[in-house]
Amino acid sequence: MGKTWTIALKELASFFDSLMAYILLFVFLGISGFFTWWYGADVFMAGQAELASFFSIAYWTLFFFIPTLTMRTLAEERRTGTLDLLLTKAVTDRQVVLGKFIANLMLIALALLCTLPYYLTIVSIGDVDHGAVICGYLALLLMSASYIGLGILASSLTQNQLVAFLIALLIGTSFHLLFGIVASAATGAVGEVLGFLGMGTHFDSMSRGVVDSRDVIYFLSLTAAGLMGAELRLAKRGLK
């Protein structure tokens, strides 16, 4: 765990060194703040003290932001050759992948933490269902974990960051949109399976405050699948 943590901290530091972290925080807070408090279906439209509108906006902003964050994780290291440097140190492939995953997740968690004033504001307005808010944040965090896992997998496939971004977005779109759309058109077993694969249903029920173990398992398995794929891809380097 020590080395995984070392790699995670180094990655996190490089987000801040390269200004990536500041840009992400600025734009994420800007966009989600704008739509939560100012424009469209904002919190005031709900007529209730809840953060549902923020959650549904963050559901989309994170979907776009996470690939921009994960695209460089392995692709950039492969391009500059530092991946060779890292993989010849006394660390396992798993430690490298996990370290990068933790760094990305910590940055997203920090971004979500910065929205704490939203919560405090709502609390001062009226009675808030604290459980639902906690569930909503948990759902955002779990969804982010899934997309980070898939994003790291995409980044491990290429040494071109843009390609990594597009692959991650493509995989993400399938889960975010396509499966849900196809599921609503399909019937029977196919419809059910696709419906289960879609991100939307799991996120919605959880952000409403219902923690179902099936939803948690869904997010965690997507995360694990992405990370294991990335690890396999690193281990495969000798076999090409």
Add this chain to the structure above:
Amino acid sequence: MDIRIENLSKHYGPQAAVDGIGFSVNTGEVLGFLGPNGAGKTTTMKMICGLVAPDQGTIRVGGHSVLKEPQIVRRHIGYLPENNPLYEDMPVLDHLRFSAKVQGVPEGRIQERIAEMVRVCGLDAEKHKRVGELSKGYRQRVGLAQAMVHDPEVLILDEPTTGLDPNQIVEIRELIKEVGRAKTVIFSTHILPEVEATCDRILIISKGRIVAHASPADLRRQAQGRAVLNVRVEEVDVSIVYSALAGLPGVDLVETLAQGGFILQCAPDMAVARSVSALCAERHWPLTELHSPGTRLEDIFRDLTLN
């Protein structure tokens, strides 16, 4: 720690990058790894570091198999990859600390090891800069420092002196020499005087195969089937000197140059030089030049790798 390599092969598609090579390096030895570009030097080094899996063959570092116990082996290896990739955003000291941590240097010793590396590699003036802001020479020193920060017993250096100016090359060479006294070092290069100055043994590979494996002196001796002697006799008629030289025992061939110069191809001992000087003394010819240029390592290298 020693390195033992047996029957190592690696193919990329139909092309053999490394084709059944085997050699060993003992503790305290510096092995110069030579070969034209694309001969398989980098691939071999990557396989020793466990970065590329061989198709065939075994690599043992200190008795541990690179394939079966990569984590143990990696802890004892310091690797400087080709082109010296480093994290450009990181300050030098942070980079060294990161390398030390992932290599498992105990927390209490990290500071001491970093200070040691800064001293040995002469990084003191630039240690607070980011890697990306350094000149090429300093970058190279950081590359060496990160490879050695965990005090590895084996050092694998892929072209450590490319792109450096002559002064820096000498510095790095001295550093390798000093480090090589206690450690096992393999380094690749195509600068030939470099291997002569630093290596105990030379391994030349070409098209994935070993074409020579000997000490620099032995390599020279092997190639000395045809010694050459430069002679210059002034103020005497060229044809008289020519026939006198050609008549000496042990001389195979005489070539004439301008202004009384001659090149003799002869047997590889100094007897011919002695008889040339005796001949000139006897006839009172002014002998102004008599020396053996020796066989240059460049010629040996070209000979071995071109056919």
